[in-house]
Amino acid sequence: QVAIVVSGSLMVVHWFAQPGWPISFAAYWRFIVKCGHFFICWVMMNMKEVSWFRLWPYALLAALVVVLDQWSKLWVLDHIVYNWREPVIEGFFDLTHVYNPGAAFSFLAGASGWQKYLFAGLAAVVTLYLALGIRSGKFGRLGDVAAAMIIGGAIGNVIDRINYGHVIDFLLFYWNNHYYPAFNVADSFICVGAALFVIDGFRQGKRNQAT
Helix, strand or coil: CHHHHHHHHHHHHHHHCCCCCCHHHHHHHHHHHHHHHHHHHHHHHCCCCCCHHHHHHHHHHHHHHHHHHHHHHHHHHHHCCCCCEEEEECCCEEEEEEEECCCHHHCCCCCCCCHHHHHHHHHHHHHHHHHHHHHHCCCCHHHHHHHHHHHHHHHHHHHHHHHHCCEEEEEEEEECCEECCCECHHHHHHHHHHHHHHHHHHHHHHHHHHC
């Protein structure tokens, strides 16, 4: 049922993406539709039958991440001028207000704008994969928490790309003349979630060896 609903939605998007639309946008959506349809069918065929009720606690965690991320960015937009730096811990941590049209560490930041659709599509695929992984019991408890954090962070940054065409970054750490690239709350949850995934992988490996 889920595969039918999602696939039907993708078909509607494909129907609207006709040649009258900008070529790059239409081509992008046709590509995403074909990949998305294949991915959904493959995942649904290989997924265990487990109640969707298992998703709710982690859906709430992901929603909390999105709320925290978007609230923090709105606060930055209202209180910090673009490209300004407000020292919090002198010589180590500043609040700032910068834009990143690319991915992490400004990857593809210089592209003409098509990259926001690419990143949105990738985020959708990752979110679906992780959500189905939680539902099927593929991960351990820690892995489920990690997946929810990554989903929330991915959605938070996608909202930025849709609303503004770029991601808002404002957390800046540095030491002397060495600067870590500015990031945001969504990035923080994605990184922590990835680290927890690694830990969960080691735990799952040890359990499998023990059995």
